[in-house]
Amino acid sequence: MAEPRPVLEMTGIVKEFPGVRALSGVDFRLFPGEIHALLGENGAGKSTLIKVLTGVHSLDGGTITLDGQSVRFASPLQAQQAGISTVYQEVNLCPNLSVAENIFIGREPTRAGRIQWKQLRRKAAELVDRLGLDIDVTAPLSSYPLAVQQLVAIVRSVGTGDSVAEGSGTKVLILDEPTSSLDRDEVLELFALMRRLKEQGVAILFVSHFLDQIYEVCDRMTVLRNGTLVGEHMVSDLDQVGLVQLMIGKALDQLEELHDHQLHSGVGEPLLQADGLGRTGGIAPFDLEIKKGEVIGLAGLLGSGRTELARLLFGADQPDSGKVTIGGKQVSMSAPNDAIAAGVAFCSENRKTEGLVPDLTVRENIILALQAARGWTRPIPVSQRDELVAKYIKALDIRPANPEARVGQLSGGNQQKVLLARWLITQPKLLILDEPTRGIDIGAKAEIQKLVVSLSEDGMSVLYIAAELEEVLRLSHTIGVLRDRRLVAQIANGPEITTSRILETIASGEHQ
């Protein structure tokens, strides 16, 4: 067990937004030298708690004690100066600058107003070295993959404070979903860094949707639900099933139902046919047939060409070889409009940048695709529009169920549902879902997977991309395996197909 005195203690935290009580009386404590998981469904209050702690939001009630002293931060900068650093899911660094510059940006060692470049590089190299990372600090940040950039972001944040040279200014490090876009090896490297920081006495607050990762790296966890504290447990005292029940507040029927479900066999005639479709630098030419009511899952490592394949089928990128036939008619695929007109819908993996219009309301975001298809001169009649929107908000259980809410203020899972509603409303023949369950909580995840099953039972074809093989395996009739930007195999799902079989195919590039 860690020492009895917590480095950070939050008691009775209350935070209200107009009309919503985001946190009601939450207690939270963090001990030095521990990795502490903060868990809960989307909208449970995890982000709000972090934002209240780091001064992004003001506090409406309760106290925060850091190192025995009562504190209240008015800005993230103040929190950082007091020793609380945060690294977010998206890397907020400058890719065109060198690693060393990124680590010291805004606090470069200077003499008489001039930056001491040599000293800066030396210090950066020391810092990186002491944390056991093998990174050339003079190389531009963009020459490293996203995972390494994330590590650099962490190095930067622990190197904050006056004692930059010692790198010990940080008492509390908050990692908000750092692993959501990393592959397995990269996650391991991140964990190694986290453990080293832990040994140096840093208290780490870790937020992740991957329960396996929590069990791998964390010591203790705090579970929130609907803005209240559900419990604080040692990781060793609570198994995954118990944890999930705590998080969603009900038994696992929903998920188990899905585990037992049988793939329906009502796959019909061919819907879409791609012949030699390819794009240089994207994906090598491939042939693919999608049947009516069929779910095709794409498996492969990050960067293996899953997204690129999907984008070609939607006309989001222009193919430079091959052709696509949908329902017997050739479709030019020179722009998304062509694909949409042929009944294809595409939910991008990047909800924020390629999906939502954050300033617009839930209602406006939902009707956008349908309205675009009708053209600007034919607005959807108000009564019909409101009815449709209400229907889908209800069917997908979008919360808050307020069509006038700004979509940017919704939680990740609900934003994903808004995107789904946007396309379902157009009644597509083929729905392409690129990582629809990334970064959303387990309850919403199960709902979306159930939805995919019922849509395909109703005759809609689905192209499903997910990083988790179990997810792909559970839902798909056919599994397309990608490797090095090539569609290497198409495997008909069956009882003998297991995740390890798929993994073998990914690893070897062959399917027997």
Added chain:
Amino acid sequence: MTTTSRWRALTHHQLFWPVAVLVVLLLVNIPFTPDFFSIRMSDGHLYGSLVSIVLFGSPLILVAVGMTLVIATGGIDLSVGAVVAIAGALACSYMSGQADQNALSGVLLAMGLALLAALVCGLWNGFLVARMGIQPIIATLIIMVAGRGVAQLITDGQIITVNSEPYKLIGGGYWLTLPFSIFVVAVVVAVTVALTRRTALGLLVESVGGNAEASRLVGIRSRRIKIMVYVFCALCAGIAGLMISSNTSAADGNNAGLWIELDAILAVVIGGTSLLGGRFSIGGTVVGALVIQTLTTTIYTIGVPTQTNLVFKAVVVIVVCLLQSPKFRAKVFGTKGRGRATGPAETAAVAEAAPKMEVSR
């Protein structure tokens, strides 16, 4: 309780601060011009400071309304001043060549020619921005600079004067006791509101400005939308150009509509439309344009020396922009920092853009 919540709802209304500033500016005039609010009838026409503010503000309102849609798509149109000059120059030079300048057909043809030229300018801007992918500020800079030259070519470097009763009506005439230009503005504003809110155009414009890539992936033909707003903006500028040249019965290729693009952008921003694109408010823009015109009038009535009136204007604009920033209000008035949902980026853009534009004059 209800009164405070009603007050809050009022102060959080999008138009509250622009309107408040407008009212204050109007009140400032009273000590200097006691009869500022009085409106009198003479010769069957209404006269008074309020009437002249709307009359002289009409071209600015027109240009700013067009600019609103361009800005909502995330663009900007610097060429409107030049389009104002071209439209006026074309109309006047055509009429001055006519034997009978009072013939209605000639006047209508002159106006049609001017608006056609404006339309071509708008198509050119839209083509460069939407088809060629040139940044709007650069694309529209071309006509901003070259357009003045074109206007001078048309007028042969001279100031062309016309003497046409029908033409005089648009910018200087009266109808039903009110300046005719007020009716023109009312029609254009009503048409714009109907065009954007009765159809889906407003939604699609806001979507393109709010997230261009998402809009493409949702199937919105954003090129078409962009071309449309640039054409619309140029047409508004064209009508403004007719109004200005009609008011003075002369076309001055050099000075007509000079710097009006900056006032128009300012009016849009004061009206609460973000320079980053997305949500727009036509009503806000109209109020914003009236604020600017009132400010110009006020500067004259309170007797600010002409050498320093731009500095005075800049100071007022800074105050307006600060008042609109929820952050600033929270700091100064200590109101709870629950500003409207408008992001800090938006207000920052307001605060930065406005003073710069004025100083550059």
